Amino acid sequence: MYAVGGGGTVWHFNGVTWKNLPFPTSHRLLTVTCGGDGFVYITDICGSLWKGRNSTWQRISLRSQSLPFADAAWYMGTLWCANDYGMLILEGNELVAIHQSRNHRAPADIAMVSHRIDVAPDGRKMLVCGAHGAAIHDGTCWKMLFSDDDFSD
Numbered sequence: 001m002y003a004v005g006g007g008g009t010v011w012h013f014n015g016v017t018w019k020n021l022p023f024p025t026s027h028r029l030l031t032v033t034c035g036g037d038g039f040v041y042i043t044d045i046c047g048s049l050w051k052g053r054n055s056t057w058q059r060i061s062l063r064s065q066s067l068p069f070a071d072a073a074w075y076m077g078t079l080w081c082a083n084d085y086g087m088l089i090l091e092g093n094e095l096v097a098i099h100q101s102r103n104h105r106a107p108a109d110i111a112m113v114s115h116r117i118d119v120a121p122d123g124r125k126m127l128v129c130g131a132h133g134a135a136i137h138d139g140t141c142w143k144m145l146f147s148d149d150d151f152s153d
Helices: 108-113
Strands: 002-005 009-013 018-021 029-034 040-044 048-053 056-062 071-075 078-083 086-091 094-097 116-119 126-130 133-137 142-147
Touching (some): 002 029, 029 071, 040 071
Antiparallel strands (some): 040 048, 126 133
């Protein structure tokens, strides 16, 4: 288990004790996700995406963005990151918008509501939501649960 925080602080829990790990930036760290590929992914307040584990880390992406990522999750063998501007997916070492993804493309109406992420405990479904609606992905297809269009006069 990993935990992150201010000043580039990274902690690792091995099941018995917590250990503070060295990390290559002093920026505030916001999200941490353990990937199914054996790596840990961390985002910082400046838009960087870091990949590594233990004391070995590398920045794999630096995005110029005014809002940092609020959520990150591992789903369907890849990393998904979201903020109030939308959701991006890691393809290779590049974060791309989900409506432009080569492997996990989402329709535009789904992309519009994808600002927060939650994955079911069994890893089979992912819920995305935002101020304008919510949608679910079952590993094969997307389904809009509701949108603010459903409530317009």
